[in-house]
Amino acid sequence: MDARVKYDELTEFTTKVLEGMGYPRENAELTAWVLVEADARGISSHGVGRLDFYEKNIKGGFAVPTAKPTIVRETGVGALIDGNHAVGSVVAKFAMEKCIEKAEKVGAGFATVRNSNHFGMAGLWAEKAAARDQIGMSFTNTRICAIPTFGRQRILGTNPVCVAIPAAGKIPFMLDMATTTVAHGKIEVYERRDAEMPLGWVVDERGVGTTDTKAFQKLFWSKSPDGGHLFLGGEGEELGGHNGYGLGLLVDLLCAGLSMGRWSYRTFSGTGSGIAHFFGAIHLSNFGDPAEIKKHVEGILEEVRGSHRAEGQERIYIHGEKESEAHARSLREGVEVDDSCMALLRGYGKKFGIPFTP
């Protein structure tokens, strides 16, 4: 049975685990917030279950928990930031705050970032801008897992994009999506269930679509460079897979191209993981009165919500709503943590001598 753990308790415990791994208190608090927020919103793929990945990043020398990002170049609206292999949350906060500051001052701000690490769910950074009447953007490349259209080699990442647009309702519109059809965590769920995947998620070592979850997982973790995730739109061009691949490649060009950093194919080789990001903020006041624009945006969302539903469907969702509702429930009832994740946490509790008895 999956458990629910109080938000504050889970955050404090996670902070202490990260301190155990060598994070200074301030960085541990920030990273714990990033992980617990993801779980609280129902995005467990980016939650505290990632603690072992974060530990591996430190042990492998990919992330340096005491490192700090620096500004390499700065203009009125732009910045090139070197993450100096600091942990991703520290780099992302620094870069996004720089964008927000610029958007407050001159209307817009953009930062391209090299030599960073996994920054958690992209939305956490974009929504910081949205809370300030700004459009927020947060993109990142990742370790390799995905193939281009007509390819078979893993050379691109899940390369998520997030754009948040302020609205007059309780929450902004927030699209936070992998550019691949699914993130890898979803395949692991199918593997545990011993179920076949739908066609359109992955290709095998020949570059041909497959539904065989077990065989794919074996291939994916083998030394073969081939076989991997498909981008949104799936295999070939018939369902628009070339456009999904284009979005994924776009993310790598904005993150690694502009920053002279490493694109997905070159991450986790050499010093640090070399993960690269791109952030942006554009103030609504460039275009009109923010309050009026937000009301107009909300009016559009309201019409979408009220449009005719498909047979058997109860609701048309706006992006960000599911996560916001899960978050409210997590604050009330505790954050859901599944069995395998609880075991992971208990293990860390023992390892670092931190009491954990939810």
Add this chain to the structure above:
Amino acid sequence: MDARVKYDELTEFTTKVLEGMGYPRENAELTAWVLVEADARGISSHGVGRLDFYEKNIKGGFAVPTAKPTIVRETGVGALIDGNHAVGSVVAKFAMEKCIEKAEKVGAGFATVRNSNHFGMAGLWAEKAAARDQIGMSFTNTRICAIPTFGRQRILGTNPVCVAIPAAGKIPFMLDMATTTVAHGKIEVYERRDAEMPLGWVVDERGVGTTDTKAFQKLFWSKSPDGGHLFLGGEGEELGGHNGYGLGLLVDLLCAGLSMGRWSYRTFSGTGSGIAHFFGAIHLSNFGDPAEIKKHVEGILEEVRGSHRAEGQERIYIHGEKESEAHARSLREGVEVDDSCMALLRGYGKKFGIPFTP
């Protein structure tokens, strides 16, 4: 047999047809360039075959061929532009030039635009920025045709996005894509061939996926508000359709939301079509030396091109390459015009007394 018509001849003829429809010479030349460029690049869905749609827009009072856009509000990096129901190419050129000017001056420029019309293929505007060492963005909403995830009502458009990123090769990276799985022109091709569509393109009046091309076309042009295009990722959430829908909605929020204009659902109702756009330009020099960045970007593209191909595939494409190669061939051998389009052109030749004998 499809014919090939000399680029200049087709442009001059199209210009005269547009003059016949009431376009002043300058606007006719610009719009003819927009249409012929699309054909020359192999994007016939946005080519001279659209002349009858453009004529309908004028006759219906949706587009005013003599109107000019105006700036409603302007900041250092931003502008709100009212198209005043001018033709889309005139508005798009005006707005994109404003963005480019701002990016030259302060590093970035963005324009949200209301009360415009169909502006042709989005890439033509974004690549103007890319030619000046800027990242170019060009988005637009369209007439309604698409449904949100779990919906069945046509409330959104094909809502294309284009982002162009300068590179050191002959052409920029240019992703120019509908956010729907396919544009409507593709369905018409299947209708003419009397072929079933792949599942994932459209839903019927119940909001359920269908492959029946004939029945769908009948429904699509009926008075029923239901049944329509799916977004990238198709029906439901299994293949990421909610993310494609999010991209489509994002486009409407940037175009119509920020401009206080009409979103896709409200286009072609009231005065003018009310089509809305969003443009952006960000100068590479914000982040480093443009020549170095372009070389680094090209290096990434080169590695993508050289990655392992799927069984039976001969090439991994970068976005913009197919169109660029088709363009070069069109300049050499003439622009390909299919039979039905030739008949349309001959009809306009007769109607306006313009000689056309390719």
